[in-house]
Amino acid sequence: MQKILIANRGEIALRIIKTCSMMGIETIAIYSEADKDMPFVKSATKAFCVGEPHVSKSYLQMEKIIDIAKSENVDAIHPGYGFLSENAVFAEKVKNAGIIFIGPEPKTIELMGDKIVSRQTMEKANVPVVPGSSQGIKTIEEACNLAELIGFPVMLKASGGGGGIGMVLCENEQALVKSFETTKKRAMAYFGCEDVFIEKYISNSRHIEVQVFGDNYGNIIHLFERDCSIQRRHQKVVEESPSPFLSDNVRKKMFATAIKAARAVQYTNAGTIEFIVDQDENFYFLEMNTRLQVEHPVTEMITGLDLVKWQILVASGEELPLKQAEISASGNAIEFRLYAEDPVRFLPSPGKLTTLQWPEKEGARVDSGYVEGGTVTPFYDPLIAKCIFYSESRGKALEAAAGFFKNVKIDGIKTNVPLFLNILENESFQNGDYTTHFLNKNK
Template sequence: MLTRILIANRGEIAVRVIRACRELGISPAAVYSAADAGALHVRLADVAAPVGPAPAAQSYLRGEAIIAAAQRLGAQAIHPGYGFLSENAAFARMCREAGLAFIGPPPEAIEAMGGKIGARRIAVAAGVPVVPGYDGADQSDATLAAEAARVGFPLLVKASAGGGGKGMRAVSAPGEFAAALEGARREAGAAFGDATVFLERYIQRPRHVEIQILADSHGNIVHLGERECSIQRRHQKVIEESPSPALTPALRVKMGEAAVRVARAAGYVNAGTVEFILGPDGSFYFLEMNTRLQVEHPVTELVTGLDLVRLQIAIAAGAPLPFTQEGVSFRGHAIEARLYAEDPVSFLPAVGRLALHEPPLGPGVRVDSGLASGDEVTVHYDPMIAKLIVSGADRAAAIERLRRALDDYAVLGLTTNLPLLRAVAESPAFVAGDTHTGFLAEQRIHATPPAAAPPEALAAAAIWEQEAGGRRQEAGARSPFESRWRAGGVDVPISFTVGKETHLLQARQSGEGWSIAYAGGHIDLTIIAIRDSELVVAIRDTLERFRVARDAAGDLLLGWRGEAYRLARPAPLSADSVGRAGHGHGGASLSAPMPGTLITVLVSAGEQVAEGQPLLVLEAMKMEHTVVAPYAGVVRRLPFAAGDSVAGGADLIELEADED
């Protein structure tokens, strides 16, 4: 009998498991790093224990500390979530030896499927096709180069351990192989402690289709249909859906049966996912098995009506599956969109305070999140804010619901990929179901955030600054500006800076409403409602709803029609700033886009470089980022060396441009 479960994770998956425990009458226990002491999953748990400093290697990856916390807090089982220790066979074995139920597969199954090379061999033995390639023990450069020539180009160099695109390189020609091999080994060794790689033929325009399986300890295994996860950036999923628009009923049965064979051959128990590459001709190949719950499991839950976390807990407690394969049914269509704190064009992570997080509501809309307004996104962990999951009677209805929910989603204070998600949802190719793993690059999805604020946003900001500010002041303590505003008939100047542009406005009260003049026109509006983070106004007989927050620097943050705007009040020039104006130099410093570690410096001081030439490699947020020359020039200074830690915004290299 399980009365308390410790969740060895953080973020949205920890919150998801906590809520499942609540429904089952099981007490949830949490662990946290120093950076997460006040995190949402800690606030929702019954009890919580610290497990170390902010870096995951010193906290969430410390198996012995998590076992000790579970014992101290009186837990009988540990749910590992996904990531961190979820696919760590040694940790699963530690749980067993400590008398704790591990809510996942046995360590033997994790070991069998944990390495992609071993998993391929199990799939072959089970009669499941794999992509042609090389997975031999000889890892010498010469052997791998010879095998690459045999497999043929294009091909993929892939890390045997781990996933998420880390340690993976695409190679289109023999001359690129040596550099790709070195990069894959380096990244795999850093991420997984194992630099072993294997080679696979690169399938052109493939779909990424995975099959969810469930297995109990009584020999029963079923599959719960497929999820298509083809829309990816940097080999990491962005949009997932079920069912796949590419599968026929016959192909679904065939792939489901193949997944069950792989799971049975591995001696699998609990929830897992068998991933396949699906070619344009309908041929499919085993890719890998994820021996844990997947991030995208909610889409399966919505089309099957099953709660995978509750089933995981029941299986770990020894219960048999309550249904057979014939008892699994599917209804409607579900789509998940991952909301990240990252630039929607470069995909560079963003960090900082989430000033406002207001998810959409309504029928068929679910949001799984580990963050609330006021929480922080830090450099230490994955920058995912939430998962938006929608369902509908069919794919067309689900897409319409996704569009509406994305437009209603308000996230202020951080740069997010909301523009990318909206652009994908509007893409004709996505609507047609013509997706593959190179979708984002091929379609050239336009996801640039708005460069300028429209007049409606400027007018709303002017109203908010005065109305909301006045309401916060005590009676009789209003500023002269506020008094003039409310007197009516007086033009009150107000200005905002958006990006590099400053907007000068004139605000005038007019009867029950206001008139806001701007360069080129004016807007008349009436306030309908104003609350802590919401402003509703009537503009040209249409009600417009704005979400509003303020960041630590005092900038006004505005959300409207799915877009986010940052409006700053310009500061007056000081003598110091005027004195500096106009002074520059003939070069430029390329700064670090975020805190990280300098992995490799590829140039030296005094070296002539060409536009687009790689200069150095920075590791941040568990990914490598190559900094390239934005123009041809000469390297004048290199302040850092390989291995140095650098702060966000630090000058990494000083590059003097060529005169021409």
């Protein structure tokens, strides 16, 4: 490949540009009017404005993005994460334009994007799924009967949902009745599909995912796990590898199951199989993310591999660079998502970064889309940076993180750094004893 258009912004756009530069590949950035002064715009070989600040008028403008790609004769489009990264229609349009889409096949994105269809697919492949419905539920009577059968509490979910949107915990029948119609309407508004389904709610659970990679020659490998259990409103806040919870025996079973799941859809490029794990280490398929994950640096730190480079190589038609037996993991890595947000009310805190200074710490990696003097606008996700810490032991990685966040200097806006310090000082977290309820229990 000689030239790649990056259909994204901020931190992930810079991340892709970095690898492309190392590979001698030119980059084309797209940006909204609100992002014209962002570092990723200046770092690309060329950059083009695609519209007004709102995503619907800029970063979701499929035809405009593809027109730019064609006019610049790019070889491929990298969608990053979010925006159009899991949009099967966009992936198909890119292919039809004679441009390589850096990701899986459009049919795979579509298949895994519908949670009901993905459940059905995994059931056929003998991959364990959470007890629940594998068909869309049409009536409240049907929902109540199923919930009674599998037992409350249950999760009511939108089939097209993602990012925690369209998920409601129902403790009893009254709560289910109250939420049913509003969840269907919310699903239609956000995802264009009102289908909902029910799953058994797994209490005291962990959220653990496995990074997988496939090529066009039938090779599929795993790149170990990431524990993403520290969440707020179903949104990941902290991710680490290896998981401090999993036993080696269950870990191996989870890797084998993840590869089985990827093979079931003939997966190519980077993807993630997400599992929910109960307190007895029984694990169930949750969903598949058909893209590069926000937290991919965690895997890069423990393996020493460049996942964006692998994406480009596979999309170019090459085989996976390594076989499973040639891949190893060492040490511990942990990532914190640093947001521009009020640490008490957890609301976005946009504004100018009058000070943005990162401490120099051994084993620390900062992937940021901003520099000092930049502005976090209200139009997009308020992620300022991903701060990743690596060491030979988990304890030392946590020590490095604590020292880093005590000395980071950010002024002009509020951030969730105080939340990180509270997490790092918590004895249960230090011992690796936490579930997806950790933040609710430790406010």
